[in-house]
Amino acid sequence: MMNTPTTDGRVSIIMPSYNSAEFIGQAIESVIQQEYSNWKLIIVDDCSSDDTLAIVQHYAAQDSRIIWRQLEQNGGAAVARNTAIQIADGEFIAFLDSDDLWDKRKLNVQIEAMNRDNYHFSCTSYGKIDENGKASGRIVKALPKSDYEGLLKHCPGNSTVVYRAKAIGKFYIPPIRKRNDYVMWLQILKTTPYIYGVQEVLSSHRERIGSISSKKSDLVKYHWHIYRRIEKLSVFKSAWLVVYWISKKIFIALKGVKE
Numbered sequence: 001m002m003n004t005p006t007t008d009g010r011v012s013i014i015m016p017s018y019n020s021a022e023f024i025g026q027a028i029e030s031v032i033q034q035e036y037s038n039w040k041l042i043i044v045d046d047c048s049s050d051d052t053l054a055i056v057q058h059y060a061a062q063d064s065r066i067i068w069r070q071l072e073q074n075g076g077a078a079v080a081r082n083t084a085i086q087i088a089d090g091e092f093i094a095f096l097d098s099d100d101l102w103d104k105r106k107l108n109v110q111i112e113a114m115n116r117d118n119y120h121f122s123c124t125s126y127g128k129i130d131e132n133g134k135a136s137g138r139i140v141k142a143l144p145k146s147d148y149e150g151l152l153k154h155c156p157g158n159s160t161v162v163y164r165a166k167a168i169g170k171f172y173i174p175p176i177r178k179r180n181d182y183v184m185w186l187q188i189l190k191t192t193p194y195i196y197g198v199q200e201v202l203s204s205h206r207e208r209i210g211s212i213s214s215k216k217s218d219l220v221k222y223h224w225h226i227y228r229r230i231e232k233l234s235v236f237k238s239a240w241l242v243v244y245w246i247s248k249k250i251f252i253a254l255k256g257v258k259e
Contacts, residue, residue, distance in 0.1 A: 011039040011107055011162065012088030013096055016080030018046040020098035021055055023206065026133070027098050028059045028066065036107035042087050043098075044080040045070040052098075078180035082172045091166040095181065099206045100159040101129070106202040110162055113198050120164040120192045123156035126203040136207070142197025148189040152227075152241055153248075155182050156195065160203045168192050174230065178222040183230055220246060 013031060017024055024043075031041050043056050045068065053070060060066040069083060085093065092111065096102060106124070114122050128138040143154055158181040163171075168191050173180045189195065223245055227238035 008091055009038050009111070010090035011036070011092040011094050011111065012090035012165070013039055013041045013094045014081055014084040014088065015041060015043045015096050015098055016046060016077045016084065017043055017048060017052050017056065017098040018074075018077070018080070019048045019050045019052060021048070021051040023099035024052055025055050025059070027096060027100060028056070030102040030104070031096065032059075032063060033104045034102065034107050035104055036111060039065060039094075039107065040088075040090060041066045042084040043068045044084045046076065046080045047071055047074040076175055076177045076180075078173050078175045078177070081180065082175075085170055085172060088165065088170065091164060092162050093165045093170070094162040096159045097205075099208060101133075101204040101206070102159070103202045103204075105200075107162075109200055109202060110198055113196075114162065114164065117196070119196045120167050121188055121195045122162055122198060123195055124160040124198040124200060124202040126157045126160050126205055127201050129204045129206050131206065131208055133204075133206070135204070139201060140205075142199060144197050144199070146189075146195050146197070147193055148186065151185055151189055151195065153244055155179075156185065156197070157203060157205055159205060161185065161195075163188055163192075176222065176225070178219060179226055183226055186226075186231060 015027065028041065031039065043066065045053050045056065047070065056068045060068050071080060071083065110122060110124060113119065123142050125142045126140050128136040130136055140157060142156060142160065143150065146154060168188065171184050171187050173184045185195065220242055223242050224238060227233045227241055
């Protein structure tokens with residue numbers, strides 16, 4: 001077990017929150033239970049109107065590694081993420097959505113792999129769970145290695161990603177409401193050439209009815225915006241990639257189990 005109490009090796013975990021009272025306690029618990037103990041969990045609340053902040057404050061009062069901030073006004077997940085990244089001081093920066101879960105071995109396995117092979121940017125495989133935390137049987141396998149062109153077609157799960165900020169610096173994202181994590185990964189691959197995939201399933205993504213990420217038609221629009229307006233790709237390439245993503249989603253739906 002790696003538990004050196006210094007900023008060397010420390011993982012700053014970025015967690016934006018908004019009206020997550022039903023799930024955020026489970027997400028925090030999955031961090032507290034990590035075998036790798038050299039972490040700081042930074043939670044930035046986007047002006048929740050439920051009990052989210054009270055739950056966060058409860059955990060922060062019990063564990064000094066948990067710190068929180070609340071935005072002065074609602075700004076969206078990208079603003080909350082950027083605020084947390086500004087606070088981050090660890091060698092590594094990791095991401096966990098407030099309704100997702102980590103396996104207790106997640107950081108231990110991933111940081112060990114990054115140190116062993118000198119990776120600066122990595123992700124893991126992950127599973128899908130429903131709103132009640134029940135596994136759906138769907139597994140999203142991490143690609144062993146992807147460059148920028150590969151990432152245009154295969155986005156890692158947000159709650160699986162870790163990058164070595166000490167080596168490649170911090171990255172911030174434009175305040176778009178959807179797929180802002182994807183924009184960040186594309187930015188990182190302009191600095192370091194590859195994202196490496198740990199093949200173990202070490203994270204669980206909760207699929208919630210009515211969530212932003214569940215509205216597939218809107219995601220098509222955001223992919224187009226990312227490719228054309230942010231990444232400055234050609235009309236032809238942007239259109240091809242949007243069609244690719246639509247076809248991929250249809251194939252996954254028909255296949256039903258693995259991505």
